[in-house]
Amino acid sequence: DAGITQSPRHKVTETGTPVTLRCHQTENHRYMYWYRQDPGHGLRLIHYSYGVKDTDKGEVSDGYSVSRSKTEDFLLTLESATSSQTSVYFCAISESIASMNTEAFFGQGTRLTVV
Amino acid sequence: KQEVTQIPAALSVPEGENLVLNCSFTDSAIYNLQWFRQDPGKGLTSLLLIQSSQREQTSGRLNASLDKSSGRSTLYIAASQPGDSATYLCAVRGSGGYQKVTFGIGTKLQVIP
Numbered sequence: 711d712a713g714i715t716q717s718p719r720h721k722v723t724e725t726g727t728p729v730t731l732r733c734h735q736t737e738n739h740r741y742m743y744w745y746r747q748d749p750g751h752g753l754r755l756i757h758y759s760y761g762v763k764d765t766d767k768g769e770v771s772d773g774y775s776v777s778r779s780k781t782e783d784f785l786l787t788l789e790s791a792t793s794s795q796t797s798v799y800f801c802a803i804s805e806s807i808a809s810m811n812t813e814a815f816f817g818q819g820t821r822l823t824v825v
Numbered sequence: 826k827q828e829v830t831q832i833p834a835a836l837s838v839p840e841g842e843n844l845v846l847n848c849s850f851t852d853s854a855i856y857n858l859q860w861f862r863q864d865p866g867k868g869l870t871s872l873l874l875i876q877s878s879q880r881e882q883t884s885g886r887l888n889a890s891l892d893k894s895s896g897r898s899t900l901y902i903a904a905s906q907p908g909d910s911a912t913y914l915c916a917v918r919g920s921g922g923y924q925k926v927t928f929g930i931g932t933k934l935q936v937i938p
Binding site for chain 1: 829859861867868869870871874914916918925926927928929930931
């Protein structure tokens with residue numbers, strides 16, 4: 711299994727509080743992604759990173775920010791959590807096309823509940 | 826914008842039956858297509874990866890095909906077992922920009938003993 715660790719695995723937080731989710735990889739892969747998974751919507755991309763300090767928005771980025779100060783860590787922050795952000799969050803990694811190893815690997819997910 | 830559709834949304838079959846799961850995508854400019862399995866409350870496990878230049882990939886009882894020009898992929902599961910019960914997700918990786926991976930909603934499979 712690819713070395714991807716998400717923390718925490720479960721979290722309950724109150725509306726309006728900041729929350730940070732962490733994704734840590736040991737594969738030295740270039741690309742890192744944050745997805746959320748909701749019933750009826752599948753997995754939707756929130757933000758992604760293509761290198762240290764290089765990040766961009768996905769399709770559902772409102773209310774989220776990310777940071778990548780090291781290759782191995784990709785942080786997802788909810789500045790002020792809302793109930794609509796209750797979801798399961800997945801981190802994924804993949805290497806660049808140039809390496810010919812393009813398979814995407816996923817973490818175990820973080821279940822976030824905003825009350 | 827890439828859209829990925831999986832049909833059927835749910836499937837229930839008796840043990841031992843062969844079955845086919847379908848995936849279609851709207852933009853044929855993909856780099857690869859990946860099939861995943863997800864068990865309840867768990868993460869995604871990669872099953873098969875097909876590069877855009879390939880037509881099929883096989884792993885054990887699983888066979889995935891890709892017809893990029895028509896925007897279709899199928900996952901064939903032979904001799905289904907109760908342990909195959911899970912949700913199967915199809916994902917396509919775009920060939921441009923940041924190589925965005927777009928997912929279908931999945932097919933929930935139940936194999937009845």
